[in-house]
Amino acid sequence: MKILVDADAFPNALKEILLRAVLKREITTIFIANKRIATPDVAYVSMEVVAQGPDEADHRITELCESCDIVITADIPLADRIVTKGAVGLDPRGTIYDENNIKHLLAMRNLMEELRNNGEITGGPSAIGEKTVRAFADGLNRLLSKRL
Numbered sequence: 001m002k003i004l005v006d007a008d009a010f011p012n013a014l015k016e017i018l019l020r021a022v023l024k025r026e027i028t029t030i031f032i033a034n035k036r037i038a039t040p041d042v043a044y045v046s047m048e049v050v051a052q053g054p055d056e057a058d059h060r061i062t063e064l065c066e067s068c069d070i071v072i073t074a075d076i077p078l079a080d081r082i083v084t085k086g087a088v089g090l091d092p093r094g095t096i097y098d099e100n101n102i103k104h105l106l107a108m109r110n111l112m113e114e115l116r117n118n119g120e121i122t123g124g125p126s127a128i129g130e131k132t133v134r135a136f137a138d139g140l141n142r143l144l145s146k147r148l
Contacts, residue, residue, distance in 0.1 A: 004064055005032065006072060030048055032048045032050060032060050033047075061073070
């Protein structure tokens, strides 16, 4: 098992929680983004920079993903791709993406995007707060307990 992180917009507060769990358990973890981000200097944590482009990181994550992996992303279409490969996803807000919920979440995401495009809905998600940090940590612990 490895953890793949869609790191372009991954919040620093959550990165600290993830790294604590990864370093404690020595889990292979790859941060993937179109710009370099700081990672610890240990053999099992790495950073991969992909070309600039809207879905370059998503393509690389999908390419690297295997059925036993965990992918951390807020991108529901990417989550759909990795769940199709048998992996599970974790949203930075603590939602676990799996075969039981991904199609419903994808349909909801597409509906909301259509409403936003038509001017029906404005604004985005709320800022990362203590409750969100706790939800992410809980989701991560649940997935690691199942997968390890």
